[in-house]
Amino acid sequence: MWAYESVFYQIYPLGFCGAPFENDGVAVSRIRKVEEWIPHMKKLGVDAIYFSPVFESDTHGYNTRDYRKIDTRLGSNEDFKQVCDSLHKEGIKVVLDGVFNHAGRGFFAFQDVLQNRQASRYANWFYLNFDGNSNYNDGLWYEGWEGNYDLVKLNLGNEEVVVYLLESVKQWIEEFDIDGLRLDVAYCLSPEFVRRLRSYTSGLKDDFYILGEMLHGDYNRLMGDDMMNAATNYECYKGLYSSFNSMNMFEIVHSLNRQFGAENWTLYKGKHLLSFVDNHDVSRVASILTNEKHLPLIYALCFGMPGTPCVYYGSEWGAKADKSQGDPALRQSFEAPEWNALSDWISKLAEAKKNSKALNYGDFRSVVLTNRQCIFERKTEGERVLVAINADAEPYTAHFDAGCGMAVDLITGENHDFGGGSTLPGYSAYFWKCER
Numbered sequence: 001m002w003a004y005e006s007v008f009y010q011i012y013p014l015g016f017c018g019a020p021f022e023n024d025g026v027a028v029s030r031i032r033k034v035e036e037w038i039p040h041m042k043k044l045g046v047d048a049i050y051f052s053p054v055f056e057s058d059t060h061g062y063n064t065r066d067y068r069k070i071d072t073r074l075g076s077n078e079d080f081k082q083v084c085d086s087l088h089k090e091g092i093k094v095v096l097d098g099v100f101n102h103a104g105r106g107f108f109a110f111q112d113v114l115q116n117r118q119a120s121r122y123a124n125w126f127y128l129n130f131d132g133n134s135n136y137n138d139g140l141w142y143e144g145w146e147g148n149y150d151l152v153k154l155n156l157g158n159e160e161v162v163v164y165l166l167e168s169v170k171q172w173i174e175e176f177d178i179d180g181l182r183l184d185v186a187y188c189l190s191p192e193f194v195r196r197l198r199s200y201t202s203g204l205k206d207d208f209y210i211l212g213e214m215l216h217g218d219y220n221r222l223m224g225d226d227m228m229n230a231a232t233n234y235e236c237y238k239g240l241y242s243s244f245n246s247m248n249m250f251e252i253v254h255s256l257n258r259q260f261g262a263e264n265w266t267l268y269k270g271k272h273l274l275s276f277v278d279n280h281d282v283s284r285v286a287s288i289l290t291n292e293k294h295l296p297l298i299y300a301l302c303f304g305m306p307g308t309p310c311v312y313y314g315s316e317w318g319a320k321a322d323k324s325q326g327d328p329a330l331r332q333s334f335e336a337p338e339w340n341a342l343s344d345w346i347s348k349l350a351e352a353k354k355n356s357k358a359l360n361y362g363d364f365r366s367v368v369l370t371n372r373q374c375i376f377e378r379k380t381e382g383e384r385v386l387v388a389i390n391a392d393a394e395p396y397t398a399h400f401d402a403g404c405g406m407a408v409d410l411i412t413g414e415n416h417d418f419g420g421g422s423t424l425p426g427y428s429a430y431f432w433k434c435e436r
Contacts, residue, residue, distance in 0.1 A: 002093065002207055002271075003180065003209045003272070005047075005360050007044075007047050007048070008095075008272075008274065008310035011034065011050070012052040012330075013034075013054050014071065015280070015333060017033050017073075018333035019071070021059055023057060027072045027075070028072075029076065031074040031079050031080055034083050035082075038086060041092065044346060044350065045346070045349075045351055046092060046311075047088060047093060047095035047354070048177060048180075049092055050095040050096075050097075050211075050310065051094070054096060055068070055071060057071055058218065061097070062102075063105065064104050065104050065107055067165070067168040093179040093209075094177070094181055094182065096172060096176075097181075097184055098184065099184040100154065100165050101153065102150055102151040102152055107152065109125045112356065113140075117130060118130055125158055126153065127155060129142075135149045136151055137369070143169055145185065154211060159282070162196065166196070169204075170204060173205055179207075180229075181208075183210065183213060184213055186231070187212075187305055188213075188214070193228065194210075194228060198227055203297070210227075212230070213232050220267065233273035233276070233307055235255050236255050236273075237277070237282075240252055240298055243391075244289060244291065244297065245290050246392055247371055249372065249373065249374040250369060253374050256366075261364055262364075263321075274308050277299065279310075279415065280312065280327075280330055281323075283330070284320055284321045284330065285298060292318075293427040297390075297391060297427065299345065300429035303359070304431060306362075317340050317342055348412070352411050356433070358380045359378055362380040362385065363377075363379050364377070364378060365379065373390050373391065373392065373398065375388045384403065384433070385432065386432040387430070387432075390424035390427065397422065402432075404418065404434035405435075406418070406435045409430050411431050
């Protein structure tokens with residue numbers, strides 16, 4: 001599938017475009033800014049863009065008012081269609097956020113409930129108790145997502161709700177020609193709904209991709225041939241930065257073995273999780289790592305491990321932002337893209353990843369592991385790649401049976417001779433493709 005051979009780029013449109021946090025109702029065509037960044041994305045090696053919410057909402061995008069209208073603060077449906085057309089023209093796929101677990105208080109059906117109460121034809125679209133009250137003093141109680149009452153939980157057991165959402169997705173495919181969905185809080189959705197969505201979208205477009213936001217638990221509960229294609233790899237997200245900060249590479253390799261190793265109990269062998277070092281919900285990685293020399297290395301590990309790598313806009317040049325500053329700080333607007341040594345490094349990683357069958361589809365096997373170094377094998381029929389990371393400032397010489405005498409580094413194109421051991425300079429990373 002196209003997604004398994006791609007490098008993703010995430011944009012949070014309301015922040016990216018500098019839209020006001022509150023929906024002021026003023027129509028401004030801000031979303032066309034994305035087109036100005038297409039040359040930057042192409043240079044970086046991006047194949048697919050994942051847009052956080054773009055539809056009309058109360059504030060941050062996840063409290064949807066209208067599933068069929070682009071947010072006024074971003075522009076019109078025609079504006080977004082032009083953006084999608086421009087991206088597709090450059091070979092970049094489009095994945096949208098599907099916020100199906102909940103809607104905003106401004107959602108038309110919920111507004112009808114507030115006005116007509118028990119008489120509303122939409123009363124069964126939500127989980128309501130007309131004998132209770134809400135934090136907004138509505139004179140009725142409703143279930144909100146994880147206690148957030150600006151996010152009104154939808155009743156996905158109601159066929160009318162499901163049909164409304166599916167028909168909305170159909171419009172997105174027909175109008176914008178989208179290529180996939182990222183399911184917000186997918187862990188809250190039922191397997192029945194996810195199966196229905198997968199079946200429906202597969203009937204509308206070949207190779208339609210469905211990614212689910214999974215924070216914990218067994219991702220296989222909602223991921224499979226008839227459900228989601230992939231899930232966000234939050235287990236390895238934590239392991240990636242923690243391994244560098246604690247100088248304990250055992251942590252991330254333990255997770256990778258647990259997920260993709262050779263044992264029969266391995267959870268996700270052969271599957272393609274979304275790999276990332278940061279996103280719109282967490283501190284930017286440049287603000288998390290205690291040693292800035294590890295920044296190129298964490299991206300090398302992210303691109304070298306099993307999965308589909310995703311880069312969050314701005315982080316490719318090392319932009320900083322801490323979660324403690326609030327979500328808007330993580331979703332800033334940059335006047336223009338920047339390019340530096342880190343950006344150039346990521347572009348080389350992207351090129352290596354996309355052109356390697358082993359890095360896209362290969363099995364995982366740990367070869368060398370110390371507190372500060374790791375070497376692991378990605379192997380598929382006809383290709384073996386050894387991913388080597390040295391997180392220490394000092395050189396490290398690894399003695400192991402590489403299974404070949406010579407290799408070429410997919411990142412730099414330089415040859416490597418395994419005879420006499422492999423010396424990794426301080427703070428270095430390699431993707432060695434073994435020559436038979």
